[in-house]
Every structure is written in structure tokens, then in C-alpha cells.
Amino acid sequence: xxxxxxxxxxxxxxxxxxxxxxxxxxxxxxxxxxxxxxxxxxxxxxxxxxxxxxxxxxxxxxxxxxxxxxx
Numbered sequence: 001x002x003x004x005x006x007x008x009x010x011x012x013x014x015x016x017x018x019x020x021x022x023x024x025x026x027x028x029x030x031x032x033x034x035x036x037x038x039x040x041x042x043x044x045x046x047x048x049x050x051x052x053x054x055x056x057x058x059x060x061x062x063x064x065x066x067x068x069x070x071x
Contacts, residue, residue: 006047020058022059038055
């Protein structure tokens, strides 16, 4: 069974979460909570997987900028 990506469903998820470049610790924490909820889903949809990937990318970018690893 192949799951297809539904742009309308993804659009609804985006409208609910309203992801954007993270500019504060509060936004980062909010996205981390959403990521945790998505990770807990046993049968994520393709749309949820796309949102998860987007949020993880935004979080990584924020944390790389604000919490660089010391070499």
C-alpha cells in the first residue's frame, strides 16, 4: 500500500502549527513539544512526516546558531 501526499491535509497542518524561522527560546520549546507529539504517533501520515522534518530542520538551525558545539 502506497500512501500519497495530500497537499490539502498538509496545508491544514501548516495552518495549525504556522511554522516559521525560530527567533526565540519560547518558539523553540513550542516546536520541540510538537515534534515530541509527532514522534509519539505510531502511524504518522506522509503529511505529518513532512511537518516533522520541517520542524526538526527549523529547530536544528536555531540550536546550531544559539548553542554551537565547542570543538
